[in-house]
Every structure is written in structure tokens, then in C-alpha cells.
Amino acid sequence: MNAEPVKDLSRLCLHTITTKPWNIEEAARNYSKAGVKGITVWRDTLEGRDIIKTGGLLRESGLHVVSLCRGGFFANTEKAKRDLAITDNRRAVEEAFKLGTDKIVLVCGADPRQSLEDSRKQIYDGICEVLPDAKAAGVKLAVEPLHPMFADTRSAVNTIKQANDLVEAIDSEYVGVAVDVYHLWWDPDLEEEIYRCGKNRNLLAFHICDWKSPTVDMLNDRGLMGEGCINLRKIRSWVEKAGFNGFIEVEIFSNLWWKQDQNEFLERIVRAYKEHA
Ligand code: ZN
Numbered sequence: 001m002n003a004e005p006v007k008d009l010s011r012l013c014l015h016t017i018t019t020k021p022w023n024i025e026e027a028a029r030n031y032s033k034a035g036v037k038g039i040t041v042w043r044d045t046l047e048g049r050d051i052i053k054t055g056g057l058l059r060e061s062g063l064h065v066v067s068l069c070r071g072g073f074f075a076n077t078e079k080a081k082r083d084l085a086i087t088d089n090r091r092a093v094e095e096a097f098k099l100g101t102d103k104i105v106l107v108c109g110a111d112p113r114q115s116l117e118d119s120r121k122q123i124y125d126g127i128c129e130v131l132p133d134a135k136a137a138g139v140k141l142a143v144e145p146l147h148p149m150f151a152d153t154r155s156a157v158n159t160i161k162q163a164n165d166l167v168e169a170i171d172s173e174y175v176g177v178a179v180d181v182y183h184l185w186w187d188p189d190l191e192e193e194i195y196r197c198g199k200n201r202n203l204l205a206f207h208i209c210d211w212k213s214p215t216v217d218m219l220n221d222r223g224l225m226g227e228g229c230i231n232l233r234k235i236r237s238w239v240e241k242a243g244f245n246g247f248i249e250v251e252i253f254s255n256l257w258w259k260q261d262q263n264e265f266l267e268r269i270v271r272a273y274k275e276h277a
Contacts, residue, residue, distance in 0.1 A: 002233035003240060012273055013038025013066045013247035016045045019262045024054060032061040034266050038247040039063045041099060051098040065101040066247045068092060073109035074126025075119035075156055082122060089130045097137040103204060105142050105178050110156040119156035127170060134174050142178035142204040143167055149218050160184055160193040167202050179239060180207035182222055185230040191238045198242025206239050207251045208232055208277055220253045224268060225276040232277055248277055
């Protein structure tokens with residue numbers, strides 16, 4: 001059975017990348033005006049900003065800072081590059097702490113010069129290395145499995161089962177899973193693995209958009225909810241049955257939508273959220 005329609009906007013969160021043409025101050029002002037309650041901040045929007053002040057500005061705008069996007073990219077054949085990734089993830093933890101959010105989304109990385117198994121081993125090691133920093137800062141790390149079309153360079157963690165296996169092997173309350181419908185909607189094990197994730201209290205985030213048919217760009221042709229073939233209500237019903245009642249995060253990378261008037265796009269997002277999420 002599908003979930004009931006959302007009643008109001010109290011769980012609506014937007015990723016800043018969704019309205020990429022806006023800087024963080026514009027996003028804060030316009031999200032708040034539209035009744036959006038949460039924001040996931042992409043790190044590029046913080047460049048040149050005082051992060052503590054920016055966190056304050058977001059809260060003053062009535063926005064809960066849901067997470068920082070993103071850390072990860074642990075896998076690399078070169079040790080020096082893996083070390084750089086650790087340094088960058090430690091920096092991300094510090095940024096999350098300053099911003100006042102308790103969560104970082106991890107795109108774990110992959111390197112086509114080595115096997116996916118080797119990449120996954122490096123991901124495990126990388127997360128374990130950053131974990132003490134995350135704990136000390138009170139920041140949780142959310143492993144986001146990515147669609148297998150990104151298995152060459154972006155992530156060797158491609159199914160929610162692999163993400164569950166990974167976070168259960170690490171076994172820390174500071175490491176969990178981010179469920180993104182764009183990456184996972186096709187998986188025949190999705191329902192069962194969402195329940196497994198929830199049962200172990202590992203379900204940390206829920207990202208939504210739609211899968212357009214045809215999709216003309218793997219990365220930047222995500223659809224607005226209702227534009228594609230994902231049964232969002234059904235997946236949300238599983239996520240909620242698994243015990244998740246946090247923010248529903250709209251994350252749309254779209255060359256088409258970024259070209260439109262962003263205020264009109266935001267209105268469309270709010271409407272689509274009520275109709276399809
Ligand atoms: Zn996502």
C-alpha cells in the first residue's frame with residue numbers, strides 16, 4: 001500500500017544543488033518564503049563564507065540544517081590520493097560541526113583502475129579512519145549507495161544491500177545509510193533491505209526526485225517528482241514502515257530545471273511534493 005499524501009511542508013527539505021543558480025543566502029531566503037523547513041547544504045555553497053555565521057543565518061531563516069553534502073571518495077589506487085580524501089573528509093566533519101548539522105552524506109568513490117572489491121575495502125578503511133572525528137563532533141556519516149551506472153568512478157557501493165553490509169560491518173551508531181530513490185528504485189530487494197536498514201537503526205536520510213524516461217544525461221537529468229516512473233509513495237511507505245520519520249529531501253540535478261526561473265521551479269517543487277511525494 002502506498003503512503004498517504006504528505007499533509008504539510010513540515011518534512012520538506014531541499015538540497016542547495018537543486019536550485020544551483022542560487023547562492024546560499026538566496027536559497028535560505030527563498031526556501032523560507034516558500035515554506036520549506038529543511039536545507040541540505042552542498043559544500044560548494046560555503047566557499048568564502050564564515051560557516052558558523054552561515055549556519056546561524058539558516059536557522060534564523062527557520063531552516064533546519066539537515067545535512068552537509070558531501071564527503072567520501074575514499075577509493076583510489078594511489079595511497080597519496082586516499083590520504084587526501086581522509087583529510088578532506090575530516091574537513092567535511094569540521095564544516096558540518098560549524099554549520100550545526102549532525103549528518104554528512106557520503107558518495108563513497110570508486111576507481112576504474114582496480115576491482116570494485118578493492119574499492120569497497122578502501123571505503124571501509126576510509127570510513128573507519130574518519131569515524132573518531134565524526135564521533136567527537138557528533139556528526140553521523142550516511143553512506144549513499146549509487147546507481148550501478150556510477151560504479152566506475154563515483155561509488156563501488158551500488159545497492160542498499162551493499163550499504164547495509166558495509167555499515168553493519170562497521171557497526172557504529174555514527175554510520176548509517178542514505179536512501180536515494182534515483183539510485184535505488186529499480187532494486188527488487190529494496191523493500192526488504194529498507195526494513196533491514198530500519199531494524200538496525202541505520203536509516204539516516206531519504207532523498208527524492210524522479211527517473212525520467214528517457215534519461216538523457218546520467219548525472220544531470222533527474223526529474224521533478226511526477227515526471228518519471230518512480231513510485232515515490234510506495235518507497236516512502238517502506239521507509240516510514242522502517243521507522244524513518246525525518247526530512248524528505250528533494251535532490252534534483254537537472255540541466256533543464258537549472259535553466260528555468262528558480263522561483264517558478266521552487267513553486268513547482270512544492271506542488272509536486274504535495275502531489276507525488
Ligand atoms: Zn542523494
